[in-house]
Amino acid sequence: MICSAPMKVAVIGGGVLGMEMARRLHEMEAAVTLFTKSGNLGGKLSRMASYEPEFLLGSASAAQYIEEKIKPLEASLRSSIPVKEAEVLRVNKRFLGPEEEVEGRTRLSDLFRVIYRVDPTELIKSQQEENPELYKNFDEQMLKSLGEELEAFEDFDMVVDASGIMENPNYLGPGGVPALNELGLSKKGKAFYGWDAVEGLRNNLDKKNIVIAGFDEAAALAVLELREWLSKGSHILTLVCEKGRPFENLSSNTQKKFETFMNAAEAGFTKKMETYREKVFAWRELDEHVKAKTPMPAEPRPPFEILLNSYITSIDCLVDQEGWFLTVENKEESLRTLKADVVLSLKGFKKSSVLSQGLQTHYNFGMTSTVNADGMHPEAGFYTLLGDDIESGISKIDPIIENMLGFFSKVEN
The missing domain is CATH 3.50.50.60 (FAD/NAD(P)-binding domain)
Structure with missing residues (x-):
C-alpha cells in the first residue's frame, strides 16, 4: 500500500x-x-x-x-x-x-x-x-x-x-528503585548501570570486591567477563539476585558457558574446602602447647557467591575505610553486609x-x-x-x- x-x-x-x-x-x-x-x-x-x-x-x-x-x-x-x-x-x-x-x-x-x-x-x-x-x-x-x-x-x-x-537502567534497590544513599553515592564512580557497566567493569579489574545485581543474560555475561579476574585467589564476586531461580532464559551459547563456569567454580571451591579440612584436622592433632601458639586455619570464602531472593537496600561508606558497604536483605528478612569496591546494576531497564x-x-x-x-x-x-x-x-x-x-x-x- x-x-x-x-x-x-x-x-x-x-x-x-x-x-x-x-x-x-x-x-x-x-x-x-x-x-x-x-x-x-x-x-x-x-x-x-x-x-x-x-x-x-x-x-x-x-x-x-x-x-x-x-x-x-x-x-x-x-x-x-x-x-x-x-x-x-x-x-x-x-x-x-x-x-x-x-x-x-x-x-x-x-x-x-x-x-x-x-x-x-x-x-x-x-x-x-x-x-x-x-x-x-x-x-x-x-x-x-x-x-x-x-x-x-x-x-x-x-x-x-x-x-x-x-538508556534507562534500573537502580540497585528493590524493584529497580534507588537503594538508601544510592543517588548521592553513585556519583562517586563506584557504581555502574546498564551498558555503562561493561566499560566500568573492564576499567576496575584491579579491585578485589565486585558486587553485581542482576539475574539475566547481562548479569551472566558480566560474570563470564570476570573468569580470569576470579582466578586470582584474593578476589571476591557476589551476585545479588531478586529471583529465586535466575538465569532461566539465557541464550544457548551463554547458558553453556555459564554452566561450564559454575561447575568449574564449584569444583575449585570443593577442592579448597577439602584442603581446609585437612589443615584443621592436622591442627587438632597438634600438642596442646603447640596448638595454643598456632592459629586455627581460616575457613576459605567462596570466590563467587549467588544470593537468591535478595535485595540491596542501602549503601554506606565509612570515613576510615575504602569502598562501600552494602546492606542486603532477603525474603526471609535476614540481613547481610557486603564489602564492595565496585557495584554493577544489571537489573534490566x-x-x-x-x-x-x-x-x-x-x-x-x-x-x-x-x-x-x-x-x-x-x-x-x-x-x-x-x-x-x-x-x-x-x-x-x-x-x-x-x-x-x-x-x-x-x-x-
Missing part, C-alpha cells in the same frame, strides 16, 4: 527495530526521518556485539548479524532518507497539552513536535571560516555561550518511538516517561511496555515500538503501519 499524500513520520531510535520501521515506511513512500542518538546504527545489538561477539541470534552470532544485515540496511537508509544524529529530548503537540481536545476534530489536527539536542560547534566553526572579521569582535565569554548545546525541533504527522528502554510526558501515553506500571500489546496509545499517531527480542518487535511493525494508514484516507492499493 502506498500513500498518495505522504505521511511525514519521525522514527526515534537507531536500533534494529527503528531501522526496520524506517525501511518499511520509506518503501510506502512516507516521508520518514530516522533519529539516532549515536553515530552508528544498530543500537543494543551493536553494544552486545562489542561485549559478546558470539552472542547468538538464531543461528547467527551478533557480529555476523551486524555484518550481514545491519550494515547493508544502514547503508541503504543513509542513502535514501534523512538520518539525524541527534538525541531526541521530548515529543509534544505544537499547541495542545496532554489533556486538551479540539471540539469536532481529533488531536491529529495538531502536528507532533519532535525536540532534539543540537551541538552548534561545527556550525560556529564554519561561520568563523566564512566571516572571521565578525568573530574577532566577540570576547571569550560570548564565544563560549555560542558553543553551548541548543535545542531544535521539527514537526511531523506521526511519531514512532523505537528508542527502546536501554525501564522506559523513560520524559520523552512523551506531553502526550496521552499509556505504559504499564513498571514502564517496561505499553498497556496495549501493539504499541498503541490514547494519543492517536504516537506509537511505541518495543519487543522482548528482535523477532517479537518486528512483528509489531505491521499493526502499527496499518493503524497509521487508517488515519490517511488517500491510499492506493
Whole structure:
C-alpha cells in the first residue's frame, strides 16, 4: 500500500527495530526521518556485539548479524532518507497539552513536535571560516555561550518511538528503585548501570570486591567477563539476585558457558574446602602447647557467591575505610553486609516517561511496555515500538503501519 499524500513520520531510535520501521515506511513512500542518538546504527545489538561477539541470534552470532544485515540496511537508509544524529529530548503537540481536545476534530489536527539536542560547534566553526572579521569582535565569554548545546525541533504527522528502554537502567534497590544513599553515592564512580557497566567493569579489574545485581543474560555475561579476574585467589564476586531461580532464559551459547563456569567454580571451591579440612584436622592433632601458639586455619570464602531472593537496600561508606558497604536483605528478612569496591546494576531497564510526558501515553506500571500489546496509545499517531527480542518487535511493525494508514484516507492499493 502506498500513500498518495505522504505521511511525514519521525522514527526515534537507531536500533534494529527503528531501522526496520524506517525501511518499511520509506518503501510506502512516507516521508520518514530516522533519529539516532549515536553515530552508528544498530543500537543494543551493536553494544552486545562489542561485549559478546558470539552472542547468538538464531543461528547467527551478533557480529555476523551486524555484518550481514545491519550494515547493508544502514547503508541503504543513509542513502535514501534523512538520518539525524541527534538525541531526541521530548515529543509534544505544537499547541495542545496532554489533556486538551479540539471540539469536532481529533488531536491529529495538531502536528507532533519532535525536540532534539543540537551541538552548534561545527556550525560556529564554519561561520568563523566564512566571516572571521565578525568573530574577532566577540570576547571569550560570548564565544563560549555560542558553543553551548541548543535545542531544535521539527514537526511531523506521526511519531514512532523505537528508542527502546536501554538508556534507562534500573537502580540497585528493590524493584529497580534507588537503594538508601544510592543517588548521592553513585556519583562517586563506584557504581555502574546498564551498558555503562561493561566499560566500568573492564576499567576496575584491579579491585578485589565486585558486587553485581542482576539475574539475566547481562548479569551472566558480566560474570563470564570476570573468569580470569576470579582466578586470582584474593578476589571476591557476589551476585545479588531478586529471583529465586535466575538465569532461566539465557541464550544457548551463554547458558553453556555459564554452566561450564559454575561447575568449574564449584569444583575449585570443593577442592579448597577439602584442603581446609585437612589443615584443621592436622591442627587438632597438634600438642596442646603447640596448638595454643598456632592459629586455627581460616575457613576459605567462596570466590563467587549467588544470593537468591535478595535485595540491596542501602549503601554506606565509612570515613576510615575504602569502598562501600552494602546492606542486603532477603525474603526471609535476614540481613547481610557486603564489602564492595565496585557495584554493577544489571537489573534490566525501564522506559523513560520524559520523552512523551506531553502526550496521552499509556505504559504499564513498571514502564517496561505499553498497556496495549501493539504499541498503541490514547494519543492517536504516537506509537511505541518495543519487543522482548528482535523477532517479537518486528512483528509489531505491521499493526502499527496499518493503524497509521487508517488515519490517511488517500491510499492506493
